[in-house]
Structures are given as C-alpha cells and as structure tokens.
Amino acid sequence: MATIDDVAKLAGVSIAxxxxxxxxxxxxxxxxxxxxxxxxxxxxxxxxxPARSLAMKKTNTIGLIVPDISNPYYAEVVxxxxxxxxxxxxxxTLCNADNKREKEFQYIEMLKNRWVxxxxxxxxxxxxxxxxxxxxxxxxxxxxxxxxxxxxxxVGIDNFKAAYDAVNYLVSLGHKRIGxxxxxxxDMKETIDSVDRLKGYKQALIDNGLPIxxxxxxxxxxxxxxxxxxxxxxxxxxxxxxAIFAISDIMAMGAINAVFDSGLSCPEDISVMGFDNIDLSxxxxxxxxxxxxxxxxxxxxAARMLIKMLNGEEIDDYQIILKHKIVVRNSCMSSKx
Amino acid sequence: MATIDDVAKLAGVSIAxxxxxxxxxxxxxxxxxxxxxxxxxxxxxxxxxPARSLAMKKTNTIGLIVPDISNPYYAEVVxxxxxxxxxxxxxxTLCNADNKREKEFQYIEMLKNRWVxxxxxxxxxxxxxxxxxxxxxxxxxxxxxxxxxxxxxxVGIDNFKAAYDAVNYLVSLGHKRIGxxxxxxxDMKETIDSVDRLKGYKQALIDNGLPIxxxxxxxxxxxxxxxxxxxxxxxxxxxxxxAIFAISDIMAMGAINAVFDSGLSCPEDISVMGFDNIDLSxxxxxxxxxxxxxxxxxxxxAARMLIKMLNGEEIDDYQIILKHKIVVRNSCMSSKx
DNA sequence: AATATAGCTGTAAGCGGTTACAGTAAATTA
DNA sequence: TAATTTACTGTAACCGCTTACAGCTATATT
Numbered sequence: 001m002a003t004i005d006d007v008a009k010l011a012g013v014s015i016a017x018x019x020x021x022x023x024x025x026x027x028x029x030x031x032x033x034x035x036x037x038x039x040x041x042x043x044x045x046x047x048x049x050p051a052r053s054l055a056m057k058k059t060n061t062i063g064l065i066v067p068d069i070s071n072p073y074y075a076e077v078v079x080x081x082x083x084x085x086x087x088x089x090x091x092x093t094l095c096n097a098d099n100k101r102e103k104e105f106q107y108i109e110m111l112k113n114r115w116v117x118x119x120x121x122x123x124x125x126x127x128x129x130x131x132x133x134x135x136x137x138x139x140x141x142x143x144x145x146x147x148x149x150x151x152x153x154x155v156g157i158d159n160f161k162a163a164y165d166a167v168n169y170l171v172s173l174g175h176k177r178i179g180x181x182x183x184x185x186x187d188m189k190e191t192i193d194s195v196d197r198l199k200g201y202k203q204a205l206i207d208n209g210l211p212i213x214x215x216x217x218x219x220x221x222x223x224x225x226x227x228x229x230x231x232x233x234x235x236x237x238x239x240x241x242x243a244i245f246a247i248s249d250i251m252a253m254g255a256i257n258a259v260f261d262s263g264l265s266c267p268e269d270i271s272v273m274g275f276d277n278i279d280l281s282x283x284x285x286x287x288x289x290x291x292x293x294x295x296x297x298x299x300x301x302a303a304r305m306l307i308k309m310l311n312g313e314e315i316d317d318y319q320i321i322l323k324h325k326i327v328v329r330n331s332c333m334s335s336k337x
Numbered sequence: 338m339a340t341i342d343d344v345a346k347l348a349g350v351s352i353a354x355x356x357x358x359x360x361x362x363x364x365x366x367x368x369x370x371x372x373x374x375x376x377x378x379x380x381x382x383x384x385x386x387p388a389r390s391l392a393m394k395k396t397n398t399i400g401l402i403v404p405d406i407s408n409p410y411y412a413e414v415v416x417x418x419x420x421x422x423x424x425x426x427x428x429x430t431l432c433n434a435d436n437k438r439e440k441e442f443q444y445i446e447m448l449k450n451r452w453v454x455x456x457x458x459x460x461x462x463x464x465x466x467x468x469x470x471x472x473x474x475x476x477x478x479x480x481x482x483x484x485x486x487x488x489x490x491x492v493g494i495d496n497f498k499a500a501y502d503a504v505n506y507l508v509s510l511g512h513k514r515i516g517x518x519x520x521x522x523x524d525m526k527e528t529i530d531s532v533d534r535l536k537g538y539k540q541a542l543i544d545n546g547l548p549i550x551x552x553x554x555x556x557x558x559x560x561x562x563x564x565x566x567x568x569x570x571x572x573x574x575x576x577x578x579x580a581i582f583a584i585s586d587i588m589a590m591g592a593i594n595a596v597f598d599s600g601l602s603c604p605e606d607i608s609v610m611g612f613d614n615i616d617l618s619x620x621x622x623x624x625x626x627x628x629x630x631x632x633x634x635x636x637x638x639a640a641r642m643l644i645k646m647l648n649g650e651e652i653d654d655y656q657i658i659l660k661h662k663i664v665v666r667n668s669c670m671s672s673k674x
Numbered sequence: 675a676a677t678a679t680a681g682c683t684g685t686a687a688g689c690g691g692t693t694a695c696a697g698t699a700a701a702t703t704a
Numbered sequence: 705t706a707a708t709t710t711a712c713t714g715t716a717a718c719c720g721c722t723t724a725c726a727g728c729t730a731t732a733t734t
Contacts, residue, residue, distance in 0.1 A: 014685075019723080029681080032682080051719070054719090055720080070415075086433075093430055113384065296407075354713065364713085385690055388719090391692095391720065392692045698713080
C-alpha cells in the first residue's frame with residue numbers, strides 16, 4: 001500500500017504538505033493541493049488509520065459492550081449506535097460479555113489497550129466496581145439502556161415507572177390478580193432493571209389497593225423457555241392470576257404459550273403483557289400488548305452523547321430518560337370477573 | 338498511560354527487553370523478566386495496540402460487514418463470529434451495510450484504511466464487482482452464509498438443496514399446490530440465495546410432476562410485513578395453495594398471520610413452512626416447521642477459517658457447505674385432500 | 675527601496691512500539 | 705589459558721502519520 005512518502009515523492013512536495021491536504025488544512029496552496037490529490041489518486045493512497053491514531057492519540061473507534069448481540073433487544077440498540085457512529089465517521093468494536101463480570105472487565109481492558117476513544121456499555125447490572133474501573137482509568141463511557149445512581153452518563157428509561165404503568169393498565173382492564181415474571185435479581189442493592197420493574201409492579205398493586213401474592217412473582221432468565229416455565233408454574237394450582245406481566249417480550253411469548261399449553265386461552269382466560277416491543281411482538285398470536293422501549297433511540301442517543309463528549313462539546317444533560325409507552329395489541333383484554 | 342519507556346526506566350532495562358517480555362521472547366533472562374513484569378504491574382502498563390499495529394502491520398482486528406444486525410439471523414451469525422474471534426484475541430469491527438453496494442464499498446474502503454487483518458462479508462448478493470474489489474486490494478475475506486461461483490472462500494449452506502428438501506417435505510405431506518414467498522431477485526445472474534431457493538422450489542415441483550403456478554410465486558423483502566402481504570395476495574381469489582413456503586422465518590410468521598386474517602387456520606387449512614430456524618420460531622403459534630440453517634456455526638466456522646488464513650495455516654477446503662435440516666414443528670400438516 | 679507581513683512549505687521530532695544487528699559477559703571447549 | 709560459543713542486552717532504525725517551528729517568497733506597507 002502506498003504511504004504518505006510515496007505520495008509526497010510523486011507530487012514533488014513534502015510529506016507535511018500531503019498530510020495537510022488530507023487534514024483539510026488551509027495552509028496549502030491550491031496548486032499543491034491539486035498535485036497531491038492527483039498523486040494520491042494515482043497511487044490509490046488513503047491515510048493509514050493506525051499510524052494516524054498513534055500520532056494523534058485518537059482512534060475514531062468506540063467500544064461497544066453488550067450482553068449478547070443475538071438478543072433482538074440489544075441488536076436493535078446496537079443498530080442505533082452503529083448508524084450514528086457511521087455518520088460521524090466512528091467505527092465500533094463489538095463485544096459480547098454475557099453479563100459476566102469477568103468478561104466485561106476483560107473487554108474493558110482490551111478496549112483500553114486499543115485506545116478506543118470511548119465506550120458504550122450495556123449490562124444488566126452496573127455496579128460500584130464498574131463505576132470505579134471506568135473512573136480510575138478515566139474512560140469516557142455512556143451507559144445504554146441502563147440507569148444508575150452513580151455519576152455516569154446514561155440513556156435509559158424509567159423502569160419503575162414503566163412497570164408501574166403496565167400494571168396500572170392491567171388494573172384498568174379490571175385485573176385484580178396480576179402475576180409478574182421478572183429477571184434475575186442480584187442480591188446487591190444497586191440499580192438494576194429487574195429490581196426497578198419489580199418495585200414498580202408492587203407499588204402499582206399497592207396504590208390500587210391490591211394484595212401482593214408471592215405465588216405470582218416468579219423469576220426467570222429473560223429467555224423464552226424461562227418465561228414459559230415461570231408461567232407454567234404460576235398457572236398451576238387453584239388460584240391463578242388473570243393477567244401476567246413479563247418484563248421482556250421474549251418471556252411474554254413463553255408465557256403466552258404456557259397459557260395455551262395449560263389448556264387456557266390468551267387473552268380470553270389470561271392476559272399477557274410484555275416489555276420491550278421487539279419487532280416480532282406484533283408477529284405472535286395473539287400479538288403482544290407491551291411496554292415499548294425506544295431501543296433504536298437509546299442506542300442512537302447514547303452514541304450521539306458519547307461523540308459529543310469526545311468532541312468536548314457542551315452537553316445539557318448527562319443522564320437522559322427516554323419515554324416508554326404502552327403499545328396495545330391483542331394479548332390483553334378486560335378481566336371477565 | 339504508561340509507555341514502554343516508563344517501564345524500561347523503572348525496571349532499569351532497555352525498551353527492547355520490555356518489548357521482548359511482552360512478546361514472550363525466549364531472549365530474556367528470568368531476572369530481567371521479573372523486573373519488567375514488576376515494573377509493568379506497578380505502572381499498570383499494557384502495550385498500546387495502535388503502536389504495535391503500526392510496527393507489526395497487524396491489527397488483530399477483523400472487519401465484519403452484514404446487512405443488518407437487527408435481523409435475528411445476522412445477529413446469530415455475528416455472535417458465532419465474535420465468540421471465536423474472542424478466543425483467538427481478535428476484535429471485530431461491525432458494519433451494517435443494508436445490502437447497499439455503496440455502503441458496502443465504503444465500509445470495505447474504511448476497513449482497508451484501518452488495516453483490518455481480514456474481512457468477513459455477509460451480503461445477500463455477491464457480485465463480480467465485489468469479487469474484484471477484494472481481489473484487487475488483496476484483502477483476505479471469507480463470505481459467511483453465502484456461496485458464490487467466484488474463487489472466494491465461503492461458509493454457507495446449499496440453498497438449492499435446502500429449498501428442494503423443504504418442498505419435498507411438503508409434497509410428502511400430500512400438498513400439491515405449494516406457494517413460495519421468496520426474497521428480492523437481482524436481475525443479474527449471479528449466485529444469490531433467493532434465486533437458488535426459488536430454483537430448488539421449482540425443481541422439486543417438477544421432479545414431483547407438479548405444475549408451477551405463477552400466482553403462487555411471490556416476492557417479498559425478508560420482513561414480517563412483506564411476508565404477510567405476499568401471503569395475503571396469494572390467498573385471495575378462488576384457487577389458493579394448501580401450503581406456503583417462505584424463505585425466511587420472519588416472512589413465514591407474516592404468512593401465518595395472513596392465513597389467520599384471511600379467516601383460515603394454520604396448519605389445518607394452510608401449512609406454512611419457514612427458513613432459518615431463528616430462536617423465536619418455536620415461540621409462534623403454531624410453532625414453525627422450518628429449514629434450519631446453522632447460523633451460529635456459519636459464523637464460527639467462517640471466523641475460524643479466516644483466522645487460519647491470517648495465520649498462514651493450511652486449509653483443507655476454502656468453500657464449506659454446512660448441513661441444513663428440516664425441523665418439524667406444528668405449522669405444517671398433511672393436506673386434507 | 676527597505677521593511678513588514680502574509681502565505682505557504684519543508685525539516686525534524688515526536689507518537690509507542692518491534693526487531694536487526696552489534697556488543698558484552700559468562701560458560702564451554704580445546 | 706585462549707578461543708569459541710552461549711545467552712542476554714541495548715542501540716538505533718523503522719512503521720506511517722501529525723505538527724511545531726523555522727525558513728522562504730511574494731506582496732503590502734511606509
């Protein structure tokens with residue numbers, strides 16, 4: 001591959017001039033610029049990013065750590081991130097950490113050694129330990145899809161409120177026995193979606209004067225099978241819920257099928273509500289009533305915020321809560337009794 | 338951040354020795370190694386990748402171009418790729434090209450300037466133009482999920498055979514009027530999944546002595562809505578198919594719902610068969626009978642092949658066809674007549 | 675006409691590593 | 705004991721770029 005020296009030689013100028021041309025410096029005469037451009041064209045020259053990165057201490061790369069790209073939710077967020085990065089000429093380095101601390105820290109270390117300009121971090125659980133790593137290494141980071149009490153920029157939704165609204169909606173349909181399928185609860189007390197959503201669920205019941213039954217609170221792993229099994233258990237025995245709120249669409253799909261496999265129907269016997277509003281939530285039968293998270297926006301806004309930070313631009317608000325909304329489809333109906 | 342000079346100074350050795358320690362060179366005494374390691378530890382030193390890349394002309398990065406990561410199929414492939422890259426200490430740079438030539442070439446150019454060691458390329462359509470770009474720039478590339486007549490390494494499945502098998506399966510259930518919802522057909526004559534699958538479909542009908550009706554052949558865009566609309570059209574009018582084969586699960590889901598919305602039921606009135614076997618294909622009702630593509634393996638095998646190429650290792654076969662299989666679930670049943 | 679200025683250009687010193695090559699001290703060999 | 709080999713180690717050139725600084729014209733100013 002042609003280097004800057006080759007171009008300089010062919011154009012009959014110094015490498016400084018070539019460099020200036022490719023950096024749009026005004027300190028180049030039009031004549032020199034043309035000569036350089038012509039020579040570069042002829043040689044098929046483009047500046048080498050690694051060399052440039054080394055000289056400028058800037059890689060134009062953003063590290064992206066997500067739990068698992070094969071989960072449609074994260075995939076959508078990532079798409080939002082990549083789209084805006086592309087606009088601003090940033091590249092992204094994708095890492096799947098499976099929510100494992102060890103992998104997360106390993107990736108952070110790796111990204112640091114690669115001099116990424118910043119990191120967009122998406123985990124199910126942002127701990128003090130995370131906070132300190134980013135802080136100590138002075139890494140520019142924004143959290144996507146997650147909020148935290150720590151002083152870290154983030155773009156997320158109000159999970160408490162979202163769950164609260166969902167349950168309220170169910171109550172407004174006349175449901176009195178409402179179950180929830182939530183995600184893993186870390187024993188630590190940090191902010192985490194599952195916890196917030198569970199709290200929102202409970203608060204909504206309390207505010208509506210409804211009792212909270214332990215039997216109606218099940219933990220699962222955010223997967224289809226997990227949702228299915230949790231719902232199955234909830235549905236057996238005599239007292240069963242009339243509505244189930246699963247905190248991810250995929251688990252909700254599992255729940256719907258559990259309803260069917262229990263010999264009941266959805267939404268006639270049991271209403272099921274999801275969370276996320278992934279693409280496929282309109283494709284199920286019944287289509288899924290769910291809490292919509294603006295996944296693409298979460299990614300896009302997070303990326304834009306990080307890029308602004310990298311440019312040293314002023315930012316109004318480092319902690320952004322995007323709006324959720326209830327998307328009514330066919331998996332919930334009024335309670336018969 | 339600490340540099341190699343800092344470490345050398347603190348350890349009381351030359352930077353060459355430090356470098357050797359971090360490259361596991363045998364040319365270092367145990368004593369020196371310990372001193373260096375201790376100093377590095379103390380300073381929190383890790384070699385800078387950009388500097389190393391420049392010196393060694395190797396970035397340990399693989400470029401990854403896919404149409405759209407938010408599509409579960411590609412997300413799964415990418416997951417496979419990332420997992421094996423991670424094992425071999427490669428990072429991936431993710432690019433979404435939306436199957437647009439212009440974006441693809443733009444990304445290829447960008448990846449080249451970034452000195453990626455190789456590219457894994459996933460597009461719906463691999464043209465001569467693509468071939469030449471990779472060839473001329475001497476870029477190490479492997480195609481994932483796609484076959485081609487060009488002399489380029491790839492990992493894919495036999496699309497013709499897969500569609501052929503699918504239709505045969507439907508025929509074996511007694512279906513005689515079988516529709517297909519295929520993907521976009523480029524007017525060029527290159528190898529492309531949609532074309533191969535369509536050919537497989539036709540050949541299977543021919544081999545079974547069944548007529549080919551134009552009305553039963555619909556084009557869509559690989560999206561839910563596209564599948565829905567195509568099926569809707571196919572189902573209106575008097576003569577309708579008894580089975581529909583959609584060449585992606587997502588379109589099949591659209592088709593299933595179109596069946597319902599046409600006042601018919603699936604699989605009782607109309608059988609629907611999909612393609613891919615994405616995670617959620619077991620979550621629909623009825624769950625989807627489909628042709629399973631080993632998506633994760635396609636990604637993993639492609640990545641492993643590329644890395645072998647980068648290491649200059651011998652490779653038995655540069656063009657690998659992975660096995661598909663028919664996954665029988667509940668969306669297809671014997672034809673009533 | 676002498677001087678100041680503007681506008682451009684090139685030289686050279688980095689950026690943080692790798693590695694060829696030469697050098698040195700200790701261990702082997704003759 | 706001298707010569708050779710072995711086992712390290714350091715110097716310096718290089719990877720391809722950016723940029724501070726100095727220098728050089730041509731023009732403007734007085």
